[in-house]
Amino acid sequence: MKKNVLTTAEIRLYNKSQIYKAIYHNGQISKQEISHLLHLSLPTVSQNLTELQEEKLVEIGGISPSTGGRKPQLYRCIADAQIAFGVSILKNTVQIVSVDLNGTILFREQHNISFENVPSYFQQICEAIEKFIVSCNYDRSRILGIGIAMQGLVSRSGDRMIFGKILHNSDVVLEHFTRYLDYPCILLHDAEAAADYELWKQSGIKDAAFILLNRNLGGSLILNGSIHTGPILTSGIFEHMCLVPHGKLCYCGQHGCVESYCSADSLASEAGMPLDAFFQAVRSGQKREAEIWDTYLHHLALAINNILMVVNCDIILGGLLSSFIQPEDIETLRKYVLEKSAFEFFNSYLMSKSTTNDYAEATGAALHYIRQFLDQV
Template sequence: MKTIGGGVEIKRLNRIRTMQYILDAKMVSRQDIAAALGFSMPTVLQNVADLIECGLICEAGEYGSTGGRKAKALSIRGGVRCAIGVEVTAHHLHMVLSDLNQKVLDIASYRFPYQNTQEYYVKLGELVQEFVKKNKLGIENSYTLIGVGFSLPGILDQDQGMLLQSHALGVFNINLGQFSYNIPYNTCFDNDANNAAYAEITDKQQNTIYLSLNDTVGGATYINGRIYQGDHYKSAEFGHMVIVPNGEKCYCGKRGCLDAYCSARVLKKNGEGTLEPFFDGLNKGVSENERIWDVYLEHLALAVSNLRMAYDCDIILGGNIGGNMEGHMYIFEEKLRKYNNFDYDTSYIHLGKYKRECSAIGAARLMQDRYIEKIETFSVN
């Protein structure tokens, strides 16, 4: 077993930055690392040698020659580390196992209604442990589980370790430790929209607004390489921006919130079930569905235009609606231009790439990043 440690803090941080850069870029050369991070070549060579010897990265081929020696391509070594993401919702539990390359190795969903009881938290731990056992981690494969990231629907105070408020779960001031009470691994927590954004944002250098369009509307603000939480952990509550004064009633108690116009429930029969019947009808040209969709896109265009005005950055439309928007972008972009005289080009709009378990995937990714940020030594058995 090789262990790296004992160096001065700056050396450790340089190694972590090198690891994070390779993790984000997927495939890089030593020269890329030196240029991107501003490290000297001897520093890069040492960091890369250490990370290779520890088994966390590997040489994965060569770049084409530009005259001199061919540069070796470096990437994260597969089959070494993995993390679990757990998304808790009012009625379900979704779990995802992914490796450091963001490859999803397994997915499981259970109907598991949330209750703030000891019984629920004990069973939650049992389900996670069954998922670990089912995947035979470290037994029939070489993976080591680095931890479990949780995604919760609500406002979290990370410093105090509290779920301050969750409309979806119907609770206030819950200690986050309850969720990990029966889980013998490292854990981390974030809210569902932040985690979904974390899964969808591939370019960490790009400022991005993530708009989550599910049965509730939420979002995340990703600025300067981080999720902006706000002074009171309430940033990016885009669903409760009022877009129609005295409009439709929102579940939060106000009227005219974006959520009342652009949640997926608006498109579902009686607000329940899946979106399939609506989009099937829309694609078959059912006039009522076309009318509802037109109104939906009008409100969405208004909100997206306002977000673009406020933040001047890329915007990802995510959640179940984002997953169904392909093929409808022309009409949406036309509506968007009507509200926005500053940007004729709408290439700042992107659609989410994960059609399901997006928050759980993001929670696993957050756990992986926390592992790399906090690690004192890198080692591989």
């Protein structure tokens, strides 16, 4: 059997990668601490640090406050050594962000451009993206790529849409963008991108159903700290679970989907008024609106109970509606879930609101390239 032996060059690259990651994950760290942590000699660490500094990936950040003797210098990663861009395409808006290696949003902007599946639309938004990139003033060599989150389901390879009945974008392919944008680009499912940003912010999440309560509902299933994907579809397409057999017609063509009862659009339509006004009425105790909200919470609780019966996980509520949800609504939801559950002891899961509502889809899309860089560095 052939022995798998690393060459000297491979070991050097591996050491450099480990040193970079040690600095990245520690924030600031001294040469001595790296040497101790990775069991590498000081000259090896020094040589790699010099190379990482020459590549402008790492810099000296300060002096260690440790006492006694000569105080060692601390090294840190240059957060914007590489950056990625994220775009979120919705029915009436396009959001663009630039994100650094720490996952921090550097710049962001929103354009009110209505989606149209025509060449002039793609040209228009690509021009806006290019203009945004130029205005950020980063050398091309520092740009990792552009993640493009779209409403609808995307092929595993991220090169085409496979289901897009909201925007009627099922035939959109990556080339619609790359003919204008000369950077690495990938298409991403919007709910998955938003869940990815949540995961970035809350790295302690293990198993969770991320329910995106946007105008149209979306979702993503997180298992073992990463988004669970299938060979064709992503997981967590909660919006098309049947909640009410023979119920309201959904845009997917079926009846009674979660989308038709729990999306922000379905609530606004039931209320017959904008969400701001609706929640004002609910909070001031208006009977009609309070009843509509209560019915909504019952439907959402049923959907959550169904999810919990399949996967024993936490529940994270994100998207537009989550910004209106109060702590008492979470308590009511938990109570309704328990009422619908077969198991009265089944109440130990966590239910929380998302921490990442603003520009979540676009930021998550940019993080695709940030994670890729950090995996491969």
